[in-house]
Amino acid sequence: MRLVLTENLKEDMELAKPIYENGNVLLNKGVSNLYKYKRKLLELGIKHLYVEDKYSYDIEINEAIKDSTRRNGKKIVTNTFDRIKNGFIDLNTGDLKNVIEDITDELVLNEDVLLNLVSLKSTSNYTYEHSVNVSVICIALGKMLGYSKSELFKLGMGGMLHDVGKTLIPEEILNKPDKLTDHEYEVIQNHPELGFNYLQQIESISPLSRIVVYSHHERVDGSGYPRGLKGDEIHEFARVAAIADVFDALTSDRVYRDRWPTYKAAEYIMNHTEQLFDYQLVKKFLPQVSFYPNGSEVILSTGHRAVVRTQNVGFPTRPILRLIEDDEGNELDRELDLLKHMNIVITKVIV
Ligand SMILES: [Fe+2]
Incomplete structure (x- = not known):
């Protein structure tokens, strides 16, 4: 399967993953004539989707966790909030x-060395899907740091609840x-x-999860809030959550802007390191993190158009591609390993 802009749906594309609305299947996997639903999908805030077409036949999207787990997480966090x-x-x-x-x-069992941590969201359900993915990214990063399972759990709970305090803010301000x-x-x-004060009443939530909620907007140079803490004064769990929160926000579609490609979000985080x-x-x-996840469509310095087929571990900017069009728009179907062609670079991400 591969990723396309809803705006660019074509006649020969089939839906590769079901689309849900309020927990019910709206369009099932395998649905063709997708372009007929373009308007409806855009109205629902679905700006991107996974499809099968002639270019996608052997491309696998390696998800960090199962779709069913993600959906269940969203349902539970929605009910909780x-x-x-x-x-x-x-x-x-208990459910949480x-x-x-x-x-x-x-995530502990996932042996993929490069993780696809991007979760496509509809703009209308942003808050809940964002909560789930912040939890996923926190746990993935915690695993990279060698945390124990019990630490990963507490960090993940903090990630899931990081914005719980927003439920206590008037909606007219929140959605203005x-x-x-x-x-x-x-x-x-x-x-x-x-959020922190609310969770103080709930004994079953660990103080380590509460600190994530309290400090996820602190920044290492002291420019964050609420306390303006610096560096090590910020608990490491909250420093992890800050990265997860920003990475997921940037790679998500919002009402007011389209999602950033992963490489751009990664560059943003690198550029703001230490600050x-x-x-x-x-x-x-x-x-x-895979900078150009499998299924992304890109343009190369040669002018060729290509789809990312698979990754070269240890070289996040040099995946293996399927060329689909040359610089004059002629159709192609051949592989190009960017690790073997170091003179060629990705210059643009279409999706
Ligand atoms: Fe927040």
Whole structure:
């Protein structure tokens, strides 16, 4: 399968993964005539999707965790956040615990050396899907750092709940389409503290998970909030979560902008190392992320158009490609290993 822009759907493309709306299947895997649904998909905020077509036949997308686990996580975090919004303080932490254990187990067993940590989201369900993927990225990075299973679990719980405080902020501020006033911005910046204070009432949530919630907007140069902590004053779990939060936000479609390709998000994180993010953690994280995940469409310095077929481990910028068009628009179908052609580089990511 490969990734395409919904905008660019063509007649010969079949849907490669089901699309869900409110937990129900809206379009099933294998549906053809996809371009007929283009408008509906865009209305739902689905700007990208996985398809099968003549170029994708042997491309495998290596997901960090199972789609079913991701969906289950989204359902549970949605219920949890809704209950909090409605004033309940008896969180059903059993469900949350189970799904974080599933995510941890799957990531611990995942032997892929380069991880595809991007999760495609519809813009309408951003908050919940973002919570799940921050948890996934936190656990993946924690695994790279050699954390124990119990540490991974606590970190993953913190990642899942990092923005829980947003449920306690008025929706008219949270969803305001226009520019926020200074006061409104301050209200939103209260969310780490609100979330932390809320979780203080819930004994079954570890203090280590709560610290992630409290400190995920702290930045290593002291420019973050709520406490303006610096470097090691910020708990390592929260420094991990800061990277996960920003990486996932940048690689997600939002109402006001399209997702950034992975390489660009990785560059952003590198450029802001030591200012915003912990250098040692970034150094562990980025070499294990695939910058051009399988199924991405790219343009090369030769002008050729290509799809990423598979990865060269240890060389995140030099994957193995399938060339699909030459620089004059003539169709091609042959392989190009960028590790064997060091003079050729990827100059643009289409999707
Ligand atoms: Fe946040």
